[in-house]
Amino acid sequence: MNKELKKVNKNALNPNVSVDCVIFGFDLEKLTVLLIDRCRNKRDKGIKLALPGNLIYTNEHLDQAAIRVLDELTGLKNIYLEQVGAFGNPDRISKDSDREWLKSIRAEPEASVITVAYFSLIKMPDYLPQASSFAKTAGWASVSEINELAFDHFEILQAAKEKLKQKIKIQPIGFNLLPEKFTLSQLHRLYESILEKPLDKRNFRRKIQKLEIITSLKEKQRGVPHKPSQLFEFKEVRYQELTQNGFDNFGF
Amino acid sequence: MNKELKKVNKNALNPNVSVDCVIFGFDLEKLTVLLIDRCRNKRDKGIKLALPGNLIYTNEHLDQAAIRVLDELTGLKNIYLEQVGAFGNPDRISKDSDREWLKSIRAEPEASVITVAYFSLIKMPDYLPQASSFAKTAGWASVSEINELAFDHFEILQAAKEKLKQKIKIQPIGFNLLPEKFTLSQLHRLYESILEKPLDKRNFRRKIQKLEIITSLKEKQRGVPHKPSQLFEFKEVRYQELTQNGFDNFGF
């Protein structure tokens, strides 16, 4: 695996194909996404925020490229990753501010490049800002407050949200966004944030518990100004099972 | 639209990106797929069957490229088309027979190319074989009998089947595979072929009828050696409605 990576990195860039990553997080209140701010000085105009991404290497597997981008930006490995799809509208680099920026970072800034988008789920506290070759800074933004992004990244974000929405109805991947120990209310809010609609508290709890995917710990919340909540962790075995097979009937 | 196409065709090829199309049909018995046979003479060895596909043009929208490939092969326009995803395993052109073939049709046969797969649904009788620049012959194959294809096309076919399976549970796109006038049994067999499992006849009929997506014609089947079946057509308006919104609860 290490050997392979080394070999890959010696290869040339493929000037026509990039990957972009929609990295979702959850701050226990709402869904967030990791964006890079490409503003190099205060006078830069245009849209500043973009999804992390980069050209792929010749002979690099697309999935590998996404893993690499993720690793370069966050230092994280083994995280949940899924392809959203390919985006190939030739207008995607038509904004002036986007072209300017490309000139500063790419050898062939005018090449027409299609991009393959991925979304990934990480536990927010695991992310520690990392020196990155392609952006000065990266930071979390609340998904629901984003109105525009560079290139076609807003469109990609919408597609990733939609994919996540569909996926979470079928597989219990939401746990990748939560800490090891979590409360049912946190899980509840997570589902509401992703599905963008309210879910009945009692019905939600019942449904989750019937899946037998979580075990209650002996531990409780401490220091909260209200009745402390039971803490849970999810059952690894059952998680694998449901992640592979999915459930047919999870009609949120 | 015509002007745009002309402009596109003047552009150069993007040597690193192709599209491949999984064109599904239904022969009223089972699901089929349109494959090209690249065997130029009897002595060619290796796997002969492949999905139709081709490189895209610089500045050509991916979706446009898929529409173009489809049109070149079948002469059909305005057909149901959906992206399956991007496939970028560098090993995808590693088979010797595949490389040989590429040498005969591509300017840069060794270029590493990622491909974006689409699936589309057509009414089998609409397809009339067409002279095509990239294959002598094309023909229908029964999906369930396919064991191997050129490149990574078998993997792509599996992904397309899976996507279709998921999609048909949520949107009534199956009608694109049927003639204008069809029987409930034909629709029933179609769903069974796609989902690859038996569905109870009575329950299936009830479920479909409740959707109010079909209207029964005054006409009946003729010349069949058994009780003639009622013919139906689907309601365009309601179809559009369900195709856009989907249905949440269609738990086959």
Place this chain on the structure above:
DNA sequence: CCAAAAGTGTTGAAGTTACACCCATGC
């Protein structure tokens, strides 16, 4: 003692599954 979120059951409606027999036609 007040504010805040945790936790808990029941009921009526809707949907799902399983299942067997008669019917209309061509040959």
Place this chain on the structure above:
DNA sequence: GCATGGGTGTAACTTCAACACTTTTGG
């Protein structure tokens, strides 16, 4: 008249949606 697929209803069960009050803690 027989082989073939078309067409139909019901009952048991499961799932879903809606809904309100008590509990425990910190301040």
